[in-house]
Amino acid sequence: MSAEPLLRVEDLHVEFPTEDGVVHAVDGLSYDVRRGRTLGIVGESGSGKTVSSLTTMGLTRRMGARISGRILFEGRDLLTLSEEEMRKLRGNDIAMVFQDPLSSLHPLYRVGAQIVEALRAHRDVPKAHAHARAIELLGLVGIPDPGRRVNDYPHEFSGGERQRAMIAMALVNEPKLLIADEPTTALDVTVQAQILALLERLQRELAMAIVIVTHDLGVVAEMAEYIAVMYAGRIVETAPAERLFSAPEHPYTWGLLKSIPTLEGPRVQELEPIPGSPPSLIHRPSGCHFHPRCPYAQPEHARIDPRSEPVPGEPAHRVACLLEPATRRRLWAQLRAGWTPAEALIAVGSPEGQA
């Protein structure tokens, strides 16, 4: 295994100056993606997950973003590349699949032509050859009768088929990295599972790395080896997927886990929504950005900015939380047993010894 990750994001900051103030969309983001592996980035809307992916694609520059940090792709810092160098990389080495497959495909052009265009943007292949490749890819992503469907328009495809076509388009140049931004959110649940299975199969066959960005922990549960949880432009917790589900450390992750229904859990158990709404990225809460919504927050958490630190004994598991590790563990044990945050807090006792 090569030591150098395929993609390494280091201390990425993305800000958008607006009339109302500066939007701190991404605030000190760091993560690695290794070749052929999958990273899941999870967070609510407005957590900066889409902006960070678009920045990796070099698509936030023209939106007037102020960007700092480093995005190393195969050792090259993408932020230092010219627009033309970045263009040659986009859709070629790094490809992206978006949330809403209908609005993401051009309504006036045939699906095949759009795939052909993606291929010919980077490779000088004859049209007939490119057309054959488009048919091949539509077949690969599971569109029946691709030789005929290649001439359909996007509105003649079903929702799931459109997302398959988007994936085919993204894969046409055999990218090393595929960024899938909420690839299943706009789809029916049954179709969601099909698309995820498709991505998994393609990853195995094509040995590409995938960054899957979603608000839904369920989506990344099966696919991702690593999961990063984002909140207000930062990663609050990152861990190998299994560990994130079995021993989460951050109260926000607990909230996410408690708010998804499970088939195994007792049916009487009620879902616990996270109170409040995502913070404004212009006027972010002081201290720990999560403290206004955190049931376990202490007064000083509004002042101190937590740093991302490894969980004791688990170097691959990092969390940015001001609670004591021991307190966190006891709280999660209570929550996992089905108690509400308030009950867990009473059972554990006031975390920092406040009577």
Place this chain on the structure above:
Amino acid sequence: MTRYIIRRILWGVVLLILVSALTFILFRILPTADPARLRAGRNASPAVVAALRRDLGLDKPLITQFWIYMKNLFLHFDLGYSYYSTASVKSLIFDRLPATVSLTVGAAVVWLVVGLPVGIISALRRRSKLDRASMGTALVLVSAPEYWLGLICLYLFAADIGQLRVFPGSGSYVGITSDPVKWLTSLILPWFVLAASFAAVYARLIRGSLIETMSEDYIRTARAKGLRERRVVLHHGVPAAINPILTIVALDVGTLLGGAILVETVFNVPGIGRLSYDAITHADFPIIQGTVLLVALFIVVANILADIAYAYLDPRVRYS
């Protein structure tokens, strides 16, 4: 599709019948000069006026006049005869049509060729100095009355009265068949004057439409594919942004084909507009009816053509 078009054409015919009925009624119930008296000239004896009235069929009851008019129109495609010159309205319209078609088509080319690129560049360089300058100019051109702009142009550039005598002045129009060069030069000023406000409107329309289109998800997809920005704009943005403007082009051209009264009058171009203008001053009902019907016909046809074009340009549009 064919059935849809046939249905549209039938509805168009119904609309034209209604329009002709409406113009017939409107111009007869509105207070206007007595056509017979106008035709008879000053100091005509009542007997002459009465004879004229009988000749023109104006002595018959209104309902009979209407019936004769509608019958001639829809059974014989006969628009009647001018009260004033006794020439057939149909031949008058056909005589005048080439000038109006020349004026309209040329102006449409000018306003599309000028307006669309300006609007596209403005949209891509939003809030730049260029954008502000072109949108400011557009505002001035939209606000400038055609006759005023026409007179200014004549004052500046006309060969007879202008400060810089570059283009032929008012009344210099000749048919394309008799002298193509003179036809072209005589129409340059009218084309630009007529096109000015339209170019401004179209620049603003395409600017707005393209700004909206460029924020669409499929534009982001096009960029994510690694296409050059030029291709993103010209191949993905502009075609989608232009479609909604098509209907407006059809309507504008259709309306203008019925005569650009102000420009034709200022530049003394012998088109449908002048014909209508003269007919109105003479209360020449048959001509008024003919020209109004012509406008309605052009608009109906232009609309149907626009709808057919949509079906070809946008695969999502299917008529049934």
